[in-house]
Amino acid sequence: MNAPSGQPRPARGARQESLRELNLELVFRHVLAAERSISRTELAAATGLTRPTITRIVEELIAGRLVTETGSARDGRAGRPRVGLTPSRSGPAGLGLDIRTDGLAACVVDLQGTVRHLAFAPIDLEGPDAPALLNHLARMACEAVEAVAAEGLTVIAATLAVPGAVDRGVVRSAPVLGWRDVDAGALLRAATSELGLPINVDNEANLAAHGELHAAGQNQADFLYVSGGLDIGAGMILDGRLMRGSRGWSGELGHFTVDPDGKPCPCGARGCLQTYASLHAILDGQTVPAGTTPDAAAIAWADEGRPATLASIDTAATALGIAVSGALNLLDIDTVLLGGSFALLSSWMTAKVKSEVDQRVLSSSWAPITIRPATLGPDAAAIGAALTFIDRLREHPTSWLAHG
């Protein structure tokens, strides 16, 4: 019982150098968090650092294209000119790529977290194999990098969102795509070799949850994001952080057992949520008209009040409520965001999900639970993917400054 539990391993001593890093990161955080542009004087007051230290750090941040000066003079006090500082709108940027139910998406986000490019290409997932799909995405990546370069942005890294379980760039299993052990990271790296970008691959529900976290800002530090579609996944945000699990395979809500003796699931088990609440289950074998996406068909049929569709949406909502209750009992989270198809169908699903949750979550009798549609809609995963490296850079600007 000698090893200290729950503690980081001992490291090297803190020296002058790391103090400089810490202070630079601190100043940058204040620039990022400021509602409007912030002056050097305000930074000194907010951080408690001396004016010369602030001056030196700001110089470094400007040289590294992380911060820019604004000409504005809005200090509120008359006669005193003021040079404001804001996160750069023409510095480093992040690229997000997403394989969606209905097509491919590419998105670029700048240092401020603003979406600067968003492209979508409809595609039938049943068609192309993995290399063809990733080649298509690679072309969209090149177009995105070129488009934002015209605005002075430098894309520094890309993240690919995949509806499946990912293990260090390798997609272990993505049933919707028919992928098993596909090295998507290597394939995409090869197809985008001219860009020379670091490439990261991650689960789409995780990335969508990350995107929603960004959209919610400081107002929502704990929530469960549930993504509906051909596949069902979840992303958990606890204390403002995405919980990826020990190997990044967390959030497999689609394979929660809803009924132990229920319908067989392609995964080999019985009664998985997937078999009740995937888009396939909701459409219940009815043929989707040509030129219509499965989502659009489900919405149209629910809208015209087709009894079969309404019944299967009801079944889906009940099953989702049971699975979500399990997650909430386990995690102690009080907010559920319905994403993907569940967001589109939320007006037919929310009440039913809520009634299961109110009945099955122990704490709901003394602390209410909120179920609501997600904010970013179908772009959540692409935006979250684009934010991955940008958020890392926002936290640790010194690593960028060292290489930049």
Place this chain on the structure above:
Amino acid sequence: MNAPSGQPRPARGARQESLRELNLELVFRHVLAAERSISRTELAAATGLTRPTITRIVEELIAGRLVTETGSARDGRAGRPRVGLTPSRSGPAGLGLDIRTDGLAACVVDLQGTVRHLAFAPIDLEGPDAPALLNHLARMACEAVEAVAAEGLTVIAATLAVPGAVDRGVVRSAPVLGWRDVDAGALLRAATSELGLPINVDNEANLAAHGELHAAGQNQADFLYVSGGLDIGAGMILDGRLMRGSRGWSGELGHFTVDPDGKPCPCGARGCLQTYASLHAILDGQTVPAGTTPDAAAIAWADEGRPATLASIDTAATALGIAVSGALNLLDIDTVLLGGSFALLSSWMTAKVKSEVDQRVLSSSWAPITIRPATLGPDAAAIGAALTFIDRLREHPTSWLAHG
């Protein structure tokens, strides 16, 4: 979208003062992590700090009773005397109190994480009300503090483990005890006023998981601890940290839906794991002989091969496997520790739990899952409770030095 997501709020700048704190914490971590006693020279080499800095910090740690010198001279090099340093065995200590299925426990742990006192009093939970139970625990607390004072230990704080959901000292709901909104923290503080200790109240499964984490050391950073008994709870350890949930109510595995149309549960829902796998469910209404605990009765009956008992253990294991599968699909954890009654009955349960998990957890087809009994047995929660403040002290010794 201005607020930086997933980042700590900006704080004040790092100055000389916090540098001193960081370095003191670093040196203390190295003393704690050392397999045997460690010399000042070794500390300087390991931390990269100068010899005078080490000398000053060690003096502070010795004065604060956190570190002691050992006379040993085991440097391996002949002729060079060596004074070793170890965490103090007669400094601050933590007290853990636990309300168990079969009685009350008190435990004291020193800075090294070694159990220095462990007392148990069998008691029938159906008898005393909350104040009576907590008065009994207060007497055990006083005895514990006195017993370890004789060995030079100073108890600095106490943590009470309760089988229920706790909210800032108030037990919101503990059905096994018949408690609802009981301010256990205030009652225990009043009953132990002569000791003047800070008192913390927490869920027993959380604390037991913390105890198991300590017992496993660096070897097991991710696991799900499942506690069986009159009530069922779970504690989640991810990346070496206990996940308490947004309000500390995580781990309500007992109210996972196993069968949506199953037996009614006292919580108001149907088909909760509790109704299949609690000790009550396993004993299935059979009368426990006087002088025997429910656990002991279940083991004895399983041992003699009573068909009814074996059948209900089988049902419990299947239900537990279904609920645990949901948790593993969601959290991405590959190890499950069976604690409490489940540990005692593990030889009859493990295989069945494993078979459900292998069938229902998506990642199990490419990454094996381990199900095994917990290490600390029924004392896990009391030990984990005693460790709560001690671990905080191990991480942040400066707060103790400031007040000590």
